Amino acid sequence: MAAGAAGVKVAATRHGRVLQLAIHNPSQRNAIKPEISAELARQLRLASADAEVGAIVLHGEGEHFCAGGDLLTLGTSRRTNPPQHHFDRVSKLNELVRSLRDCAKPVIAAVEGHAAGAGFSVALGCDLIVAAEDAQFTMAYVKIGLNPDGDGSYFLARALPMQLASELMMTGAPVGAPRLQAAGLVNRCVPAGSAVAEALRWAAELANGATRAIGRIKRLANAAQANDYSQHLELERTLFVEALHGEEAGEGIGAFLEKRKARFHP
Secondary structure, eight states: OBSSSTTOEEEEEEETTEEEEEEEOGGGTTOBOHHHHHHHHHHHHHHHHOTTOOEEEEEESTTOSBOOBOHHHHHHHHHHSOHHHHHHHHHHHHHHHHHHHHOSSOEEEEEOSEEETHHHHHHHHSSEEEEETTOEEEOGGGGGTOOOOTTHHHHHHHHSOHHHHHHHHHHOOOEEHHHHHHTTSOSEEEOTTOHHHHHHHHHHHHHTSOHHHHHHHHHHHHHTTTOOHHHHHHHHHHHHHHHHTSHHHHHHHHHHHTTSOOOOOO
16 A cells, blocks of 8 residues: 555555556545545556556556545635645646556556546546446536546547537536447446456556557557647657567567567566
């Protein structure tokens, strides 16, 4: 365990080349707090630089992924603190989302129960989503007179047709994992209670693959949101040549020519 006061922590567990990160605030359905955001961001930065970590699984402890922000604290805080306090508070969440996107390793969200508000935003910040068939996703901000934070509006507007993204944000209505899978937002739906196990299994496959190539692919996918056509061609060329002269390509091409399975890690 790490971070925060008693009962509000992040659990980090290693399974070979897979790092499992669990939000541990079950009494509040794993509501995100600034200290949790900061600790998750720290763990992600460490994992990004650690050659022994090949993939990451992020989930909530117990029955839910993350219920979003701590509304009890937020309700009191808005009456007693100036706007700058809340600007700084949201900045912690932004730091977490940037760490998810900047991490050189693939991050899989394993979603059970509810992913609401900032919890939905955090799931969207991950590269892949494994969700229980009965999981519910809710961009619930509008229900309490707020707009999304944590890049939720950015991810939804790019991942879904505008009408569906607008529906989720403007109504705050919950949407089930099967509908989001049909829309291409959830990668895998699994029986309730098995999302973490499936995510760990998938992460182990990725972690034992060409992880440097996966990191470059993640960088390209992120850059495609901002680059124009010519800029992206140049970045692809640079990263392709870099990869071609690396150890992974040497092993991968050699294995293909020798008709054997590539061994990217000892």
